[in-house]
Amino acid sequence: MNKTYDVLIIGAGINGCSIAYQTASRNRRTVVLEKNTVGAEASSAAAGMLGAQSEMEEYSPFFEFARRSRSMFPELVPELEEKSGTAVSYVRNGMIKVADTPEEQERLARMYAFQKRAGEEVEWLQPDMVKTIDRSIGGDYFGAIYLQGDGQVKAPELTKAYAGAAVREGAEFYEYTPALGFIFENGRVTGVETPQGRFYADQIVLAGGAWSRFMPPLGEELPPLIPVKGECVGLHSKRPIVEKTVHASDFYIVPKPGGSIIIGATEREGEMGKEVSAEAVQHLLHKACRLVPGLGRASWQYAWSGVRPQSADGKPYLGQTAFDGLWMAAGHYRNGILLSAVTGTWMADLLEGKAQEQEWIDAFSPQRLIHRKEEEIIGTDY
Amino acid sequence: MNKTYDVLIIGAGINGCSIAYQTASRNRRTVVLEKNTVGAEASSAAAGMLGAQSEMEEYSPFFEFARRSRSMFPELVPELEEKSGTAVSYVRNGMIKVADTPEEQERLARMYAFQKRAGEEVEWLQPDMVKTIDRSIGGDYFGAIYLQGDGQVKAPELTKAYAGAAVREGAEFYEYTPALGFIFENGRVTGVETPQGRFYADQIVLAGGAWSRFMPPLGEELPPLIPVKGECVGLHSKRPIVEKTVHASDFYIVPKPGGSIIIGATEREGEMGKEVSAEAVQHLLHKACRLVPGLGRASWQYAWSGVRPQSADGKPYLGQTAFDGLWMAAGHYRNGILLSAVTGTWMADLLEGKAQEQEWIDAFSPQRLIHRKEEEIIGTDY
Amino acid sequence: MNKTYDVLIIGAGINGCSIAYQTASRNRRTVVLEKNTVGAEASSAAAGMLGAQSEMEEYSPFFEFARRSRSMFPELVPELEEKSGTAVSYVRNGMIKVADTPEEQERLARMYAFQKRAGEEVEWLQPDMVKTIDRSIGGDYFGAIYLQGDGQVKAPELTKAYAGAAVREGAEFYEYTPALGFIFENGRVTGVETPQGRFYADQIVLAGGAWSRFMPPLGEELPPLIPVKGECVGLHSKRPIVEKTVHASDFYIVPKPGGSIIIGATEREGEMGKEVSAEAVQHLLHKACRLVPGLGRASWQYAWSGVRPQSADGKPYLGQTAFDGLWMAAGHYRNGILLSAVTGTWMADLLEGKAQEQEWIDAFSPQRLIHRKEEEIIGTDY
Amino acid sequence: MNKTYDVLIIGAGINGCSIAYQTASRNRRTVVLEKNTVGAEASSAAAGMLGAQSEMEEYSPFFEFARRSRSMFPELVPELEEKSGTAVSYVRNGMIKVADTPEEQERLARMYAFQKRAGEEVEWLQPDMVKTIDRSIGGDYFGAIYLQGDGQVKAPELTKAYAGAAVREGAEFYEYTPALGFIFENGRVTGVETPQGRFYADQIVLAGGAWSRFMPPLGEELPPLIPVKGECVGLHSKRPIVEKTVHASDFYIVPKPGGSIIIGATEREGEMGKEVSAEAVQHLLHKACRLVPGLGRASWQYAWSGVRPQSADGKPYLGQTAFDGLWMAAGHYRNGILLSAVTGTWMADLLEGKAQEQEWIDAFSPQRLIHRKEEEIIGTDY
Structure with missing residues (x-):
């Protein structure tokens, strides 16, 4: 054939x-x-x-x-959804990037300046302002930038x-x-x-x-091409816990329409395979619950991984x-x-x-x- | 509390x-x-x-x-989708009700007459016209009615x-x-x-x-209230096999957006419980493949059941x-x-x-x- | 009927x-x-x-x-296995009960004395002896008792x-x-x-x-009868990590034949339902990995819960x-x-x-x- | 590395x-x-x-x-079970090979003669004797051979x-x-x-x-090496339905310890991939239920496939x-x-x-x- x-x-x-x-x-x-x-x-x-x-x-x-x-x-x-019959759940709920160290604060400040210059919708948040954007965020941080128009899909x-x-x-x-x-x-x-x-x-x-x-x-x-395995965990909550996507230096929290919440992702260079290590689950949950304490009450769903292809x-x-x-x-x-x-x-x-x-x-x-x-x-x- | x-x-x-x-x-x-x-x-x-x-x-x-x-x-x-973030896959792909016996033909004819009187969008199809509405339908039948506006959800x-x-x-x-x-x-x-x-x-x-x-x-x-268990099977096909919902006297075939196809349903009066019997799977597949032969090539997904509450x-x-x-x-x-x-x-x-x-x-x-x-x-x- | x-x-x-x-x-x-x-x-x-x-x-x-x-x-x-055809995986791999506080040490000492009197096979382990029974155990503790004959099933x-x-x-x-x-x-x-x-x-x-x-x-x-929900997590490792069942004051680690490892269990009085909270997963993994560091490398499998009936x-x-x-x-x-x-x-x-x-x-x-x-x-x- | x-x-x-x-x-x-x-x-x-x-x-x-x-x-x-901790469910429940056509009867007769000569435990069953070995077998057939010592594993x-x-x-x-x-x-x-x-x-x-x-x-x-995909279905019954492995010309029924029943297998030459076709499920269930009518009442479990490597x-x-x-x-x-x-x-x-x-x-x-x-x-x- x-x-x-x-x-x-x-x-x-x-x-x-x-x-x-x-x-x-x-x-x-x-x-x-x-x-x-x-x-x-x-x-x-x-x-x-x-x-x-x-x-x-x-x-x-x-x-x-x-x-x-x-x-x-x-x-x-909409074009894809109509042709395929598959709903993609595209929403623009905004993203907060949180600085959890002074170094990260500097990096965010540079990003902020560049994004502003480039004409992006971006806002600088002093530490005490973060909670006004999303009440669920607790913990300590050194400021944040807020990207109001940022979107996501499933x-x-x-x-x-x-x-x-x-x-x-x-x-x-x-x-x-x-x-x-x-x-x-x-x-x-x-x-x-x-x-x-x-x-x-x-x-x-x-x-x-x-x-x-x-x-x-x-x-x-x-x-x-270098494989870089990323491990994620998924939670679920019927009642909204966190509304914005929250991004810290080495993890992120993405609330999806319908109540799922994704926490990601590790970066394991050179690893392929589908296993998720116990320590990855522990690490992601620990970080996420410290930043958004309400997540502790969410229901566990499952853990998974993917291998991202990194170019040189x-x-x-x-x-x-x-x-x-x-x-x-x-x-x-x-x-x-x-x-x-x-x-x-x-x-x-x-x-x-x-x-x-x-x-x-x-x-x-x-x-x-x-x-x-x-x-x-x-x-x-x- | x-x-x-x-x-x-x-x-x-x-x-x-x-x-x-x-x-x-x-x-x-x-x-x-x-x-x-x-x-x-x-x-x-x-x-x-x-x-x-x-x-x-x-x-x-x-x-x-x-x-x-x-x-x-x-x-x-749209109101529910917006408030819940959950896509419902509401589509109006139309339904064909097929008569597989002369008796069923009479019943369909009465339905047709009534629906017409009631102002519904309904069409009578002679046996040789059925295929013009959905090419996938094979087998023998004694006519059909076509309800163009009929819809479905997930x-x-x-x-x-x-x-x-x-x-x-x-x-x-x-x-x-x-x-x-x-x-x-x-x-x-x-x-x-x-x-x-x-x-x-x-x-x-x-x-x-x-x-x-x-x-x-x-x-x-x-x-x-009488429990009536219904058993269903789900298939999947990347390539469209059947486009309309097809309803015969004791089973139906419902193609969903995204490629799933549901075949239902038995009626087991007085039964509760989640089991699906081997004979139900065999029976539904046999009937469905005889009416829409292309379904034989679809991929098996799974079988399930539900208990419908029948009033007196x-x-x-x-x-x-x-x-x-x-x-x-x-x-x-x-x-x-x-x-x-x-x-x-x-x-x-x-x-x-x-x-x-x-x-x-x-x-x-x-x-x-x-x-x-x-x-x-x-x-x-x- | x-x-x-x-x-x-x-x-x-x-x-x-x-x-x-x-x-x-x-x-x-x-x-x-x-x-x-x-x-x-x-x-x-x-x-x-x-x-x-x-x-x-x-x-x-x-x-x-x-x-x-x-x-x-x-x-x-053996009688049940023969009649049912179901393998039960009954093994006697021994259990170590570890004291992680001085109070727990006292409680274990009382248990030890009683078990000894009652004619049970039980051994007292000074802190530095624990590792000789199972090399995988790290962390700090105040002694342990070892029950060599303790068994388990699936x-x-x-x-x-x-x-x-x-x-x-x-x-x-x-x-x-x-x-x-x-x-x-x-x-x-x-x-x-x-x-x-x-x-x-x-x-x-x-x-x-x-x-x-x-x-x-x-x-x-x-x-x-009071319901007490217990949440557990399951890991897996092809290579043995821990050989004995390890029991600390508020959690335990049970290695099963075939490579599964169960970590349990929370105690949520008055709760029913199947959900497992994110904090339970985090807490169990944190405790277990601190006591048996090698568990961090094990593969995540899943989390589950059960409701135990507590009498008065x-x-x-x-x-x-x-x-x-x-x-x-x-x-x-x-x-x-x-x-x-x-x-x-x-x-x-x-x-x-x-x-x-x-x-x-x-x-x-x-x-x-x-x-x-x-x-x-x-x-x-x- | x-x-x-x-x-x-x-x-x-x-x-x-x-x-x-x-x-x-x-x-x-x-x-x-x-x-x-x-x-x-x-x-x-x-x-x-x-x-x-x-x-x-x-x-x-x-x-x-x-x-x-x-x-x-x-x-x-036993050696593997002991070293691995994994139960293999090795049983010797015997196998009946049923001839469903006159041609198949001749082939079975040749097999019988050879097996007998080779010193195997094999018995010839006239059509009316098949039911004495396993009462569940119904349907028509032209004789069978019975291999009493035949075994199976999971x-x-x-x-x-x-x-x-x-x-x-x-x-x-x-x-x-x-x-x-x-x-x-x-x-x-x-x-x-x-x-x-x-x-x-x-x-x-x-x-x-x-x-x-x-x-x-x-x-x-x-x-x-030619790939030959085989599709199977699994049923389950708490109460024994069929006790022997039953083999007909193009399918078999294997009751496993614990109540599972495997029905296999198609032979699709040149096919790889994990899909199971709807027609394979229908065909296997149809054949199996005709030979062992009691299987219709068993519970559906799932379907799967494997790719067997055929040498030349x-x-x-x-x-x-x-x-x-x-x-x-x-x-x-x-x-x-x-x-x-x-x-x-x-x-x-x-x-x-x-x-x-x-x-x-x-x-x-x-x-x-x-x-x-x-x-x-x-x-x-x-």
Whole structure:
């Protein structure tokens, strides 16, 4: 069984699905190969905050890219919900970033200044003002910034909505169908070997998250990706406990519509696997209950983890690889949900040769870091 | 711990929650006692069709009641979704009722005539026209009626949405709090005994579904309720298989937004308990796959059951009981989801002494059937 | 549907099932009515330690009763496993009771002295010796006692094994069949009302755990039972972390065969319901990881809770109630698993009028505490 | 992180775990790499019958191999249970093979004759005698053979027991650690690339079941393996329905200790993935309920699937591959549970150069079929 397509996407995570939705909408014959099921990994483990751009302290193409993506949600979400029948729970309940050390206070102050300059809706809160924004916050802190317009989605649902909308637009999805290797013809990648047979396409997009680098036989020729496991816990409360998303230096609390509350996330570099350690549960609950004491009364639901794909310099790899016919869209690290909107449209532009933003082309090229040693580049801030 | 309220509702099924939402919205201090959790029984087991009124063949107060309820959903659903943060997946995908025997054809023809007279959007389909409405339908049949405007919701979500909106309006919910018995003072029911202590209220509403009759010491003084277990199976398909709700004489197929497909339901009179029998699974799948052959390729998800409370004459019990202070809202049988909208507002009217519809007051009074022997009334058609 | 039996047992918890096994084995026609499923409540939530008698500091009939039960397991377990086909995982891995305060040290010393006098295998461990028994124990403590012969079972499996063996011996089980009320004839309890009809029996045994007191219309005429919710968490480790059961003043760590590790249990008096609070999870993990640091690396599995039935004086109610025909076997509190063996045989003796142990008859009579106010008796140590 | 071992096994299915147990017991430093968790695929999906040898109609090395394995269970199981703490539920309840067509009757007669000659305990049952062995069997059939001594285990538990015992003997297990590729040095396979770093070993055993062939870059140099998905359903009954394992031409019914009943299994060649189709559930239930009508009353539990690795000629691949340093133990198809015992000891012998059975060495060599086209060899009977 050999099949031929215009675009073949490896990986049905949120970004693979978003790209599939856009290319299928443009009438390109699109297929997605997925080793497990839609959204089986990091995409379903995410807390769904759309405020990652708020972490930045200076202007960059990445900042603009994130801002563009955020601006797309108000229109994109109803479109996806209608086409897929899946509700995404997009709300804009605001986020408070709390400084729990003097150093963190300084960092937040820099962020505040930059965001203000960049025209973002951001407010500085003295320690005694924090409680006026969300009464549930207790504990000690050294000030905070408040991002009133910050939004969030239910990440597993958004992933399913992209996939459902893509199917509606004609894309085909093969779940439980791992890509085992690339097929080369005359130096060009023309297809993918799978247990279900060979799939051929004009353009192949590697969107496998932290698994993207396990694609023989390319190995060293693809840019480096480090898996970073994040562990989360979920609580539930029928009565509202905390209303805003609360972000501290090494954890966050995200109240979801309907009463769920997500507390995340650890960062375990180099770890894959689904286990959640006892110490992660203990640590997250301890931190969260100290900052928002009312959470102690919430009901325990469950713990889970996801493996985020970290690129070598913190920016995703978007664009053509060193191999003819092979493209890449991976390495979104902690920003995969936020960036999914623009990743879909912009990758569709790139594949059609229509992308104009040279700054982005340069910044995100998968070829920018090949053969550099991992030690050299890890830890470089974006 | 003794607490006092204006309205106390026993049972957090869909109708208890809807009443709580309405009374709390009218600033009445409202509490709901639930032996398990919100929507733990029949409300979460339902397929969520809103077309029960289409089963009727002649005019009755019950028909008007159902029609009123159906007309409330377009406005009520967004209101509940906004207040609760829970998406209800209300869609109007239409329903086809298929006649699989000549007798059923006659019955459908009578229904068609009545619905037409009553001003409903209904269409008669000759056998060879059925496929034009939904291509997936195969098999043999003797005609069908098509109800284009028929809608559906996700029943578990709608139940949670009523409850969430009620909490937002100030209602209190006590889960895992069974009502153990009534407290009488001077011949009036004034409260309820529970493991958490006594709860007092001016008006007490028994909305416990099939469990409503297990309320000592009233026993024979409450109208008869027969439990009828219904077993269902759930399938899933990424690619649409069937688009319309399809209803045959003893089973139905309900495609939900997002790809789930519910096939229901058996009717086991007198049975409670959560087990699903192997023969029920076999029977439902066999029938459904014969009518819609494409379903054989869908993925198995799971099987479940719910216990529907059947009143003695097929109409719900809504109104005051023979006991001062004690009201009832139970016995909705297979129409609990559809009727939840009007049950909430109309019971709130009744409790405030504002209900005008004398026809409904008479038709639904819980006192209409007391002391009649079950054998006499079971099976009477409405 | 009216049925008649020799013995009718209300409640398929571990003690109800053990009694059923014994009465059925003696060729008495036995039926068990259960509102939910076998072992649905406290019996399946227990950690399965068989060392409760080690908590006692002085001789009492209760001590002898516990010791008798413990001595029955080596023979009873293989018998149950063979008849039921359910493996019970009975092991004798020993228990260390650790003193984490000077007061606790004194209490342990008294226990040690008593256990020694009573002929138990018990050893006193100076602080620096604890690690020689189980290397995983870290943290500070003021000595410990070591009970080398202490055993444990998997409590859910033992409950199922009693039930399975009882079925094999001819007992009937009706799950999802709540007892709604007693049937009295000439001042004698002769049967039970249920949604499935009436069940009659010569002897009726109320073995409903914390639910035993919700049996209308007896109410105040039955001895007081207080629900005490206990929350637990479960971890897993492929590689052994801790080998002995470790018991500190307000929590314990129970390593199970196969790699599971149970940490329990909170004590929430007066609470029912299945929720587990975030603070309970945090508290149990914090305590356990401080005492056995290696547990931090174990994998999180899940959290659960059970409601233990506490009698007014800490001893179970076993024997005839004030009502002719009605017996009771409830109130085992934290000792239900340990006591299940002797509860089965001794209750079977009592029902046949063959029990000889007058001391036990007096100590456990359900009539010993009726009408005493709860305030007077709660907290009385046994 | 580079680690060095004597034996490295790829795949923690039942055969990988059994080999690890044997090599670790012989003091060889052993490591197992597993892409998911222990027993995550076919090993946990199996019904656990130990009677596969009964399918054979003539003498072969494979028959002797199977018979050897079967003979090991009575001693091996207690040993594994004791070391691992995991109960395996090994019982010998006998198996009835029913002929449902005249052709099947002839095949069974041949089997019977061969088994008899081979000294097996086997009995021929005329149609009217079948019910005397198991009263539950209804329906029509053309005779049966009865294998009184046939046994079964709980397959997921046996897999965990091998793994637990291997850990006890010093083996290391890395779950969630896929083998990404082999490391070659001087033409010899010396290690495996994984996301956790490189693992080196003197001998590497590929035991990845149906996934064994996805090991780049060897591809065509490894013998062919075809995935064959099998779908099963599980029922439960508190009261015994069927006592013997019942095997018909294209399905079987396996009653497990404790009340579970497994009905299996479809054979979908070339399919991987975990989905179970609605038609498979319908088909299995239909067939099983027709043969054992009482099953209709059993409770539905769930459906699942597993992917069995089929070799090209129906015999497993056991032995050295064409590559120095690389061994193989895969392709057990439907006999993986039965063969696990002898696979462990015999592979350990082979790795130490101690295996004597030249007949087996020839019959199972992974090099016997390389480069033969799949079309030529599929379907060849063993």
